[in-house]
Amino acid sequence: MKIVYFAWLRERLNKTEEDIEIPASVQTIGELMQWLKSRGEEYEYAFDNPKVIRAAIDKTHVQPGAKIAGANEIAFFPPMTGG
Amino acid sequence: MKIVYFAWLRERLNKTEEDIEIPASVQTIGELMQWLKSRGEEYEYAFDNPKVIRAAIDKTHVQPGAKIAGANEIAFFPPMTGG
């Protein structure tokens, strides 16, 4: 699954995107954040406070309960500060 | 007293301003409109419906009950349609 990161998530992970195999047991955005958090020090730092992290599936905002099945691209980013 | 007229009041009276002696018995804007209305055919036409006419004393909006004593310039005009 393609995962993309923006702003300080991108900086903390030092990558803009990655392609990873996600275990079948990980079914929602919230579970995916918990699982990513366990993948190493930089992930633990990046996903330290999942409450402030926003997510999108295929470029549409989703809540932590959203199912990830069938997604092409999942994005994680901080609250937006445009305009 | 100097009296000025705008828009269709000016057109109906065919004058932009005039200087007239106002009898001492005429004390308010409302009374002045009634008195002007009695001054001839064009005044009767112009002040036919005093309710729709707005007034200003010395370039400040006033209500029909406003006293005219001490005024330098009284203006009568239709509801405003600027902007």
Next chain:
Amino acid sequence: MSGETVTITLEPIDTNKESKAITAAGGNVGALVSFSGICRADEKGEEISALFLEHYPGMAEQEISAHVEEAKRRWPLLSARVVHRVGRIEPGETIVFVATASAHREAAFQAAEFIMDYLKSSAPFWKRTEGGKREAWVEANEKDERALDRWK
């Protein structure tokens, strides 16, 4: 705040020049709202060739200035500008231009709407249409008078 705040003019309004002047208000401007009221080709369904705008010289400037001052008391404006055209105005031309600058957008939006609402119903300007079936004075809009209630 520098420069003139209110101008009434017979000349076409250069909205670009006016916008530039107001952003020059300084480094803390984060939001600039501008409103242009434009002469439409129809007035109440009837096609017109122009509007003719009459005003009460002296009182018009004074009324607009008073409402701009009131807006500055209500919101933290860094700059404000109102230009109102009078005389003959053709469809597509700007009748009135209002611009407000503030650090944040809420103040700039609110102040611009406040100034426009007051200008519409209390500044002494009168519109006459040209080229319709008959040349006629435009009647005041009750909706415009009601628009003031929200600022009370």
Next chain:
Amino acid sequence: MSGETVTITLEPIDTNKESKAITAAGGNVGALVSFSGICRADEKGEEISALFLEHYPGMAEQEISAHVEEAKRRWPLLSARVVHRVGRIEPGETIVFVATASAHREAAFQAAEFIMDYLKSSAPFWKRTEGGKREAWVEANEKDERALDRWK
């Protein structure tokens, strides 16, 4: 309605050109509201030399377009335009430009505010400051999130 509605660009925004394009929307435009969000010289009291704007390509355009479409359903707009800049932006430069045209002013004002409120809190853009004591990501403003409540 003609031309592009939403543009994201690395180049400076020419607000004059954008305003002109939107008034060309036709003879029934009576009200044009434009909003410019401008880079301030300070961010939360600290002087900065620039902002750096990052965005999520594809999603940013899609989000803004969706909100412009929603604005068109809610108000009788004749035209709407949003230009958002990304990359390095210096104080005084325009970050975002929103313009709305309608026959009457209420629709144009409301739609511009609606688009800005949504853009602020749901379009995927992130600001980083440059030149302060530390380079830092700008934190989201709770007030901006609350601003959405009035449109519900």
